[in-house]
Amino acid sequence: MNGFLPYQSFATEVVAQPLLELLERHRVPVETGWAKPDFDVSMANNATDTRFVVRLQQADFERARELEEQDNEALMDNAPSDHYLFGFDDDELFDILVKPDEWNSYDVSLARHILRQRGREVSPDTMRLLRRNRLAEMTNPEPSQKGWILLGYFSAAIGGILGMLIGWHLHYHNKTLSDGTQVRAFSPRDRAHGFRILLLGIGGLVASMLLQLLKN
Incomplete structure (x- = not known):
């Protein structure tokens, strides 16, 4: 992203136009694009989950917010x-x-x-x-993800890709704060579970593939 982070997201590109025009008038560098949630447990590729994202450099977050406030006050x-x-x-x-x-x-x-x-x-x-x-x-981590952890371990143990996705999400997922700072979304304990689930999922997937080869 060349240092650009999500600033705001919108249901459609049209809704984002007032913000984009404001930033363009004040020559604030912008990147835009469509994005889906980092992790879709349904894996249904639901188009309604896709959002139009306006990305800014972290140093411009505060300036953009001040410009919006000034524009709104008028x-x-x-x-x-x-x-x-x-x-x-x-x-x-x-x-x-x-x-x-x-x-x-x-x-x-x-x-x-x-x-x-x-x-x-x-x-x-x-x-x-x-x-x-x-x-x-x-900045506080999200509440403990006990349900996802249990599902992750179960899915990973049987070689499920879902378990690997859950493990990756728990361990690596960041959230962007209102000032552009990125922090880990989950607690160290849940992140440790995520890493173990990811490793277990990789091992389970490899074992599953080997079994298929042996059967053939």
């Missing part, structure tokens, strides 16, 4: 009164600010705007603190 006074966020209570709006990675940038700006209208001003310093806290929370 739209706030003309926000449609029937937008669904106007039906949210204060706690629900504040939750959007606490977890901005789960929402698009316009909704985050609008949530802050609505709170301001209701006399609940959220200062820039508070926003930065919320982002830092969220970033620290996101």
Whole structure:
């Protein structure tokens, strides 16, 4: 990827155009493309899982977010009164600010705007603190993947490729944080299980192939 990391993903390329135009105006280098989840347990090649991904260099993540916020602020006074966020209570709006990675940038700006209208001003310093806290929370590994580990061991033991895929995913999968930093997605314990599952799967696959050769 030449140092480009996933910044945002969209259901379609059309939905991504406002962001791409904004970044182009400010000469922020961009790479785009279609991507599927790193691991599809169904192996069904479901087209609906494919997302249009906008990738940036990590050094441009903060700048891009600031550009989006500035662009959104210019739209706030003309926000449609029937937008669904106007039906949210204060706690629900504040939750959007606490977890901005789960929402698009316009909704985050609008949530802050609505709170301001209701006399609940959220200062820039508070926003930065919320982002830092969220970033620290996101660095934590995912919950223990006990079900996938058991399935991985079982599948790997019988020579199943599924077990190897599960093992590879548990051991090597990274997640990209909102600042572009990449960290291991799973705990050291689960990653160790993943490595053992991967080795067991390779051994099981080789054994299965040898048995087939001997039968022939």
